[in-house]
Amino acid sequence: MTIAVMGGDGIGPEVTAQAVKVLRHMLPNAELEWAPIGLAGIEARGKPLPDETLALAKRADAILLGSVGGSVRGLDEARLPRAERPGTGLLDLREALVLFANYRPAVLYPELIGASSLRPEVIEGLDLIILRELNGDAYFGEPRGITTTPSNERVGINTIRYTESEIERIAHAAFRCARGRRKKLCSVDKANVLEVMQLWREVVTRVGRDYPDVELSHLFIDAASMELVRKPTQFDVIVTGNMFGDILSDAAAMLTGSIGMLPSASLGHDHRGLYEPVHGTAPDIAGKDIANPLAAILSVAMMLRHSFGLEDRAAQVEAAARAVLAQGYRTADIQQPGCRLVGTREMGDAVLDAL
Amino acid sequence: MTIAVMGGDGIGPEVTAQAVKVLRHMLPNAELEWAPIGLAGIEARGKPLPDETLALAKRADAILLGSVGGSVRGLDEARLPRAERPGTGLLDLREALVLFANYRPAVLYPELIGASSLRPEVIEGLDLIILRELNGDAYFGEPRGITTTPSNERVGINTIRYTESEIERIAHAAFRCARGRRKKLCSVDKANVLEVMQLWREVVTRVGRDYPDVELSHLFIDAASMELVRKPTQFDVIVTGNMFGDILSDAAAMLTGSIGMLPSASLGHDHRGLYEPVHGTAPDIAGKDIANPLAAILSVAMMLRHSFGLEDRAAQVEAAARAVLAQGYRTADIQQPGCRLVGTREMGDAVLDAL
Ligand SMILES: CC(C)[C@H](C(=O)O)[C@@H](O)C(=O)O
Numbered sequence A, B: 001m002t003i004a005v006m007g008g009d010g011i012g013p014e015v016t017a018q019a020v021k022v023l024r025h026m027l028p029n030a031e032l033e034w035a036p037i038g039l040a041g042i043e044a045r046g047k048p049l050p051d052e053t054l055a056l057a058k059r060a061d062a063i064l065l066g067s068v069g070g071s072v073r074g075l076d077e078a079r080l081p082r083a084e085r086p087g088t089g090l091l092d093l094r095e096a097l098v099l100f101a102n103y104r105p106a107v108l109y110p111e112l113i114g115a116s117s118l119r120p121e122v123i124e125g126l127d128l129i130i131l132r133e134l135n136g137d138a139y140f141g142e143p144r145g146i147t148t149t150p151s152n153e154r155v156g157i158n159t160i161r162y163t164e165s166e167i168e169r170i171a172h173a174a175f176r177c178a179r180g181r182r183k184k185l186c187s188v189d190k191a192n193v194l195e196v197m198q199l200w201r202e203v204v205t206r207v208g209r210d211y212p213d214v215e216l217s218h219l220f221i222d223a224a225s226m227e228l229v230r231k232p233t234q235f236d237v238i239v240t241g242n243m244f245g246d247i248l249s250d251a252a253a254m255l256t257g258s259i260g261m262l263p264s265a266s267l268g269h270d271h272r273g274l275y276e277p278v279h280g281t282a283p284d285i286a287g288k289d290i291a292n293p294l295a296a297i298l299s300v301a302m303m304l305r306h307s308f309g310l311e312d313r314a315a316q317v318e319a320a321a322r323a324v325l326a327q328g329y330r331t332a333d334i335q336q337p338g339c340r341l342v343g344t345r346e347m348g349d350a351v352l353d354a355l
């Protein structure tokens, strides 16, 4: 097995380093190969997704990624052309490998209930997955760019775009996912305003006829973002487009108070996949050995399960992460009175010990 | 003065009826004219924005609106063509009157702190405004629709679009709004992915040079939706596009636990404006005399302030709403042990008594 390791930017490399220790322990014979992406790609090879990185990604059985993004030589990434933005490295990778299904679980760790900004009774037992479509929407739609109108003003354009088959494949993934869980699927759109979302709702509803055992509901995105705050435990699986999924999944992760704990998996048509923490680059704490490596480590568990079918070993890693929490180890983001405050490396070592 | 009253759909007419009682009391000489919109427009005149309704809106000094939306003759509105959807009535009205600035305050009423799903210490003192652009974005961008690809599959398309001048005018409104408050403005975009949002960030930054006393920051929409949950009191004024504003403002309103309490104002270039509750049609409780009319009543206060410059009378209405809360009156949505549960009408009467 070949596993590509792409630490990326900000806290990405340091949390990934801890996940790699766990990965080596669980898969001693796997071949690990490192490659730069994002800002690291730009700095090493002049591109957010260097050719060698893409070639490795295509060859690999799985990818362990940290996080990407940040200012480039002092310039706000938000001001750079698409080809020069760090985030483009990740977007191009998702597209090139046709990783269209992004699974983002938001799970409450009972030990961390005090870290949430929500009342305990509102989030107790929270266990939902946001399945975010990852290859379409305004992220990839053409035309895009900044042009000039006939009256000589600048105008910015992006295109929200979904084909029927793109919606079908993510809908099938969503129903299958719900089938393996509590059998409730909520599809989120804005079909009362956007035609592309009318197509979304129609296709999801049609695909649903193949899964009569799964209860399908629909919410508009504004209502969904309210319901997530009001009563998040009502959800099992939420499926939505790339843009709404970006927004909802971060909100859902934050609800748990454990955003430093949440892994994600981006999958395509076969067993290969990309695994990364839900959290971002957190540049303010990068390089200080204080970031929480558990999301990266739990991403290894998702990899063992989904790419290698090693359910037992995946469960071992998850049990080890819970064990260190139960032992009272805490990084700064989930600090609690009476617990033992540890750094990134020490937390990684604690998980290894528990294994 | 002519004031157009458009109750709309669901609980819209009943909450508007209570607001009208307050409006008559505060402005006894105003001429009120009723007109149907949304589903009510379709049922009365075959169109979500009937010609007579639009003509009245153009003539009126202000519009008091309830809410619009709902299934049409048993058909999910999300499946109808644009011209037949109830929501289109409201969208066309916003566009025809050039109401480009939608002010959505999210304020915590201390009496209702227990109604929020957030911990009291996280929302104590919450007082923010989301300023949502209301005339652009994917809501209005062309091309839009469902077409067929060369390979004969259907594809849905909507266009996110902002011109420089559209961004300038909302940015000026946002800086002026922040200037009258705590002088902090956060602009929310997705400039790391979307070119249209790069233009947004650039123009907002440039306009900001005219307001050196206002502190400007930028957040990506995914980070903003996390920060709203994590630490909502960090915000004063948030300015964002039509789509992100739809999502963020509903989430922010729900954070307060008082969504039945929150009014909004949609303004354009002059004193005229449209005033409506932040909440929706709530069809499940429509016609039962249980909906909370306070958001509609507080919309009257916003109207008195912004369209008629009657700050004193606006403050009187707001004080009356707070007084009935302090007296223990509660509709079902904000019910609390030991308080007096009242219906829509009784709550309206209580406010009138307090006035
Ligand atoms: C870095 C950025 C391009 C990316 C996205 O918007 O998809 C990130 O926010 C994510 O959610 O993985």
Ligand SMILES: CC(C)[C@H](C(=O)O)[C@@H](O)C(=O)O
Pocket (backbone or CB within 6 Å): A192, A193, A222, B068, B069, B087, B088, B090, B091, B246
């Ligand atoms: C009814 C609908 C078209 C509308 C919108 O999306 O703007 C509503 O959700 C709102 O926020 O006022």
